[in-house]
Amino acid sequence: MISSLLFLVLLLLVIALFALNWLFEEDSPTSIKSIVHHINATSVLVVVAHPDDEQLITGLLIDAGADQNIRTAVITATKGEAGTPLPQISRYEDLGHVRKAEALKNTWALGVEYHQVYDFPDGGLKETPLSEIAAAVSAQMLQHKPDIVVTFWPESGFSDHDDHKRMGLAAETTITELRENPIDGYNGPTYIAYILAPTRAMSRIAGEAGIRVVANQPLANYSQDGAGWAKLRGWEIHASQRDYVQHAYGLPAWFVHGLYDKEFYYLIETQNIPLR
Numbered sequence: 001m002i003s004s005l006l007f008l009v010l011l012l013l014v015i016a017l018f019a020l021n022w023l024f025e026e027d028s029p030t031s032i033k034s035i036v037h038h039i040n041a042t043s044v045l046v047v048v049a050h051p052d053d054e055q056l057i058t059g060l061l062i063d064a065g066a067d068q069n070i071r072t073a074v075i076t077a078t079k080g081e082a083g084t085p086l087p088q089i090s091r092y093e094d095l096g097h098v099r100k101a102e103a104l105k106n107t108w109a110l111g112v113e114y115h116q117v118y119d120f121p122d123g124g125l126k127e128t129p130l131s132e133i134a135a136a137v138s139a140q141m142l143q144h145k146p147d148i149v150v151t152f153w154p155e156s157g158f159s160d161h162d163d164h165k166r167m168g169l170a171a172e173t174t175i176t177e178l179r180e181n182p183i184d185g186y187n188g189p190t191y192i193a194y195i196l197a198p199t200r201a202m203s204r205i206a207g208e209a210g211i212r213v214v215a216n217q218p219l220a221n222y223s224q225d226g227a228g229w230a231k232l233r234g235w236e237i238h239a240s241q242r243d244y245v246q247h248a249y250g251l252p253a254w255f256v257h258g259l260y261d262k263e264f265y266y267l268i269e270t271q272n273i274p275l276r
């Protein structure tokens, strides 16, 4: 009697694990080992909004960072000063400084060569003139001359966050301008990879925002390993955000990153960036 009950409990647990894992899988993308090697990148520029946004793409970053032949750079638009500390580890007025340092430490651990954290207002990028943000992105593009830019899809921003959407738009705007008016012979990156959210999880457990994201983001065409171990290390480095995953998903980070173990991208040539 006890053994059959135990069997039933185990069976239900296995079914529940499969169901949870299914939430973080996608049917559309081709699974490849490496986005950056797939296109033979020599210079990668990541354009994101907040300290810890790089946590969404640790698989791509650690892969690029480990290759001596690839220059890897990240720009983060804000210091994350308007975020919620989880847990609180500093005075509130110091949160931006703390989060900036956490992001710099994390990308260093990922092997990223260069990381600039700007001081645009956290939560206020939508109200910041696009030209100001694009000027910063443009300066970095001319410095690093990436052949691929990794950023957010401007209509969904991974999580429907306006700051994320704004950075995707700033990156696209800069790329389009460079294509039309090359500077010093550089006409911008050949590729752009958009960071996409897992659609099943977003539409089922992320509420209204999640449903909007799925409705407004393209289908992923590539996936690669997400280096879950590096994400766990990243949450330790981001000490002020250490409990973020537990808070957002109601499950421990080690469990979530065990299931959510891939990264999904929409990779296209920049000549195919849609008109917004």
Ligand SMILES: [Zn+2]
Pocket (backbone or CB within 6 Å): 049, 050, 052, 053, 161, 164
């Ligand atoms: Zn963010």
